[in-house]
Amino acid sequence: MKSNNSHSTEEDLKQETSPTNSPLTTLDSRFNQTLRSVQGLLKGRSFPGKVLITRRSDPPDGTVLGSPGVNRSPSEIDRSPSKHMDDPDEDKIHRNKPNTSTTVNKLKPSMSNPEDKSKEAPRFVMGARATDTARLMKFTKVLGGTTVILDKLRELAWSGVPPYLRPNVWRLLLGYAPPNSDRREGVLRRKRIEYFDCVAQYYDISDIERTDEEINMLRQIAVDCPRTVPDVTFFQQAEVQKSLERILYTWAIRHPASGYVQGINDLATPFLVVFLSEHLEGSVDNWSVADLDPEKISNVEADCYWCLSKLLDGMQDHYTFAQPGIQRLVFKLKELVRRIDEPVAKHMDEHGLEFLQFAFRWFNCLLIREIPFHLVTRLWDTYLAEGDALPDFLVYIFASFLLTWSDKLLKLDFQEMVMFLQHLPTNNWSHQELEMVLSRAFMWHTMFDSCPNHLAT
Amino acid sequence: MGAYRADDDYDYLFKVVLIGDSGVGKSNLLSRFTRNEFSLESKSTIGVEFATRSIRVDDKVVKAQIWDTAGQERYRAITSAYYRGAVGALLVYDVTRHVTFENVERWLKELRDHTDSNIVIMLVGNKADLRHLRAVQTDDATSFAEKEHTYFMETSALESLNVENAFTEVLTQIYHIVSRKALESGDDPAALPKGQTINVDDVSAVKKGGCCS
Numbered sequence: 001m002k003s004n005n006s007h008s009t010e011e012d013l014k015q016e017t018s019p020t021n022s023p024l025t026t027l028d029s030r031f032n033q034t035l036r037s038v039q040g041l042l043k044g045r046s047f048p049g050k051v052l053i054t055r056r057s058d059p060p061d062g063t064v065l066g067s068p069g070v071n072r073s074p075s076e077i078d079r080s081p082s083k084h085m086d087d088p089d090e091d092k093i094h095r096n097k098p099n100t101s102t103t104v105n106k107l108k109p110s111m112s113n114p115e116d117k118s119k120e121a122p123r124f125v126m127g128a129r130a131t132d133t134a135r136l137m138k139f140t141k142v143l144g145g146t147t148v149i150l151d152k153l154r155e156l157a158w159s160g161v162p163p164y165l166r167p168n169v170w171r172l173l174l175g176y177a178p179p180n181s182d183r184r185e186g187v188l189r190r191k192r193i194e195y196f197d198c199v200a201q202y203y204d205i206s207d208i209e210r211t212d213e214e215i216n217m218l219r220q221i222a223v224d225c226p227r228t229v230p231d232v233t234f235f236q237q238a239e240v241q242k243s244l245e246r247i248l249y250t251w252a253i254r255h256p257a258s259g260y261v262q263g264i265n266d267l268a269t270p271f272l273v274v275f276l277s278e279h280l281e282g283s284v285d286n287w288s289v290a291d292l293d294p295e296k297i298s299n300v301e302a303d304c305y306w307c308l309s310k311l312l313d314g315m316q317d318h319y320t321f322a323q324p325g326i327q328r329l330v331f332k333l334k335e336l337v338r339r340i341d342e343p344v345a346k347h348m349d350e351h352g353l354e355f356l357q358f359a360f361r362w363f364n365c366l367l368i369r370e371i372p373f374h375l376v377t378r379l380w381d382t383y384l385a386e387g388d389a390l391p392d393f394l395v396y397i398f399a400s401f402l403l404t405w406s407d408k409l410l411k412l413d414f415q416e417m418v419m420f421l422q423h424l425p426t427n428n429w430s431h432q433e434l435e436m437v438l439s440r441a442f443m444w445h446t447m448f449d450s451c452p453n454h455l456a457t
Numbered sequence: 458m459g460a461y462r463a464d465d466d467y468d469y470l471f472k473v474v475l476i477g478d479s480g481v482g483k484s485n486l487l488s489r490f491t492r493n494e495f496s497l498e499s500k501s502t503i504g505v506e507f508a509t510r511s512i513r514v515d516d517k518v519v520k521a522q523i524w525d526t527a528g529q530e531r532y533r534a535i536t537s538a539y540y541r542g543a544v545g546a547l548l549v550y551d552v553t554r555h556v557t558f559e560n561v562e563r564w565l566k567e568l569r570d571h572t573d574s575n576i577v578i579m580l581v582g583n584k585a586d587l588r589h590l591r592a593v594q595t596d597d598a599t600s601f602a603e604k605e606h607t608y609f610m611e612t613s614a615l616e617s618l619n620v621e622n623a624f625t626e627v628l629t630q631i632y633h634i635v636s637r638k639a640l641e642s643g644d645d646p647a648a649l650p651k652g653q654t655i656n657v658d659d660v661s662a663v664k665k666g667g668c669c670s
Binding site: 219220223224227228229230231258259261262263265319321322323356357360361364365369415418419422 | 479480498499500501503504505506507508509522527529531532534535538556
């Protein structure tokens with residue numbers, strides 16, 4: 001246990017936990033409730049430097065899911081198309097952080113000028129509709145300029161992007177579409193053509209022209225495409241699988257250091273769904289690609305390819321031999337969990353459970369395998385908003401995800417834990433649970449990243 | 458790995474690994490054996506997965522702790538770490554894809570490089586229900602198994618054909634090795650500490666032969 005962490009003093013934490021004197025009380029109420037839930041979770045657990053959050057009597061159990069601050073009426077939850085606009089909580093938490101914690105600025109390098117944002121914050125109070133409009137207006141304003149200020153977009157997108165704006169926002173966040181609107185169309189057209197050329201050069205050739213290694217890779221991809229998100233029927237359509245195959249094979253050929261690695265197929269799926277949503281209406285379950293103009297499909301495919309490439313550029317060593325990037329993050333996750341929740345970490349350790357045994361897949365597939373598919377795009381809003389900081393932030397998200405079940409884990413032995421963690425009960429998750437995971441990740445990032453000794457690299 | 462708490466009653470705990478090319482049906486063999494489930498919609502295994510089941514051999518309860526591994530070559534650095542301590546292995550190929558049978562040799566080498574020489578290996582030709590698509594003849598696999606001194610069975614996880622037999626055979630053979638070893642050293646096999654993975658180190662002269670279904 002470290003004892004020289006000057007940043008995360010008890011005072012700092014108290015300041016965070018008792019903002020009731022603040023004039024922004026209403027505004028902060030939801031944030032405070034989140035905080036209380038987190039406190040419940042953290043209750044009695046020790047922090048580096050002996051910093052303890054004020055203890056509350058709330059039972060840790062259930063507070064995560066049952067926090068009044070994040071309760072929403074059923075109609076607002078889930079697949080409602082307006083869900084993201086109805087979800088201001090996260091936004092508030094995020095925006096208000098700078099007010100409640102002095103350390104935030106330097107901790108969130110991907111956010112720009114949080115002070116500026118805090119001035120706008122008081123407009124959120126008027127209930128869901130007003131907030132909708134407010135958030136939508138912000139997005140419209142940011143996206144409408146001749147040059148999109150990416151840092152502003154990141155900050156907005158972190159809390160969720162309205163579905164109909166998502167394709168454009170993602171293309172921008174990933175640096176695929178240029179921020180300058182005058183250049184945008186031209187660049188996208190050129191990149192799409194470049195992708196088609198690649199497909200013609202690498203994919204549309206006969207096996208005679210391929211090396212054995214390439215044939216193996218293509219075979220592996222062909223084995224995996226039919227079992228990509230098999231529980232969503234849309235992905236079973238032949239055209240979709242062909243698109244996926246071309247994307248993956250082309251990517252693999254152009255990234256020989258890693259080549260195709262199982263799980264990358266999963267990572268292409270959020271892009272497919274989001275970019276197809278520009279052309280297809282209603283629920284993914286009812287989509288049919290056969291109704292689509294082939295040119296549109298081709299463009300979607302090209303966008304998926306480039307966005308997948310951009311995403312993976314930020315984690316190249318996650319998929320090279322022995323996957324050192326993932327191993328490093330798994331190690332960091334273990335360290336972080338030990339600092340946040342020592343009893344759970346100790347319990348896992350005593351039972352011989354290794355983080356690699358469950359968290360490897362989390363990092364390899366970025367949690368796609370662990371939550372219902374309809375929540376994945378929302379999760380990815382945050383991923384893409386994190387940008388270059390994503391790999392490190394994943395550690396916080398995954399710690400938060402894991403510790404959703406901290407009480408449960410304490411009751412399980414080795415084999416029960418492995419099996420529980422490989423089949424987590426998230427089937428009935430709604431946005432509410434996911435937002436809680438993200439909020440907590442954000443808080444822990446703020447608390448722990450301020451102490452450089454917390455996570456040795 | 459640390460000590461396991463005995464959550465249920467068993468006399469022996471054997472660690473078994475499932476290996477073989479991607480898409481040959483390892484995960485479905487496992488789910489068929491441990492939960493009697495089969496899914497046409499299963500996803501690829503990333504890294505390793507795990508399940509257990511206990512069976513009775515003679516008058517003893519044998520618990521199998523089975524590690525199902527990802528088939529892709531890239532994962533071998535990760536998955537081979539799980540071979541350690543394994544006393545049994547099911548090396549699976551797909552009878553409808555000859556290339557998966559061709560790769561068996563490499564898997565065998567992989568296994569022998571990372572495990573004890575006395576590990577009980579069962580070569581498993583899965584998807585035997587797809588009779589019209591068969592690409593690997595039973596005879597070829599039988600002679601290969603004889604040459605390599607492994608056991609051999611054809612299975613269908615879909616039709617639940619021979620799955621039980623394949624796992625049971627492996628576990629029974631391990632059990633015999635262990636009890637013979639215990640007898641040779643004069644110990645009562647039942648006196649072996651509960652809940653410990655049994656190592657088949659220095660068990661000598663264990664004759665293995667082909668055992669075709």
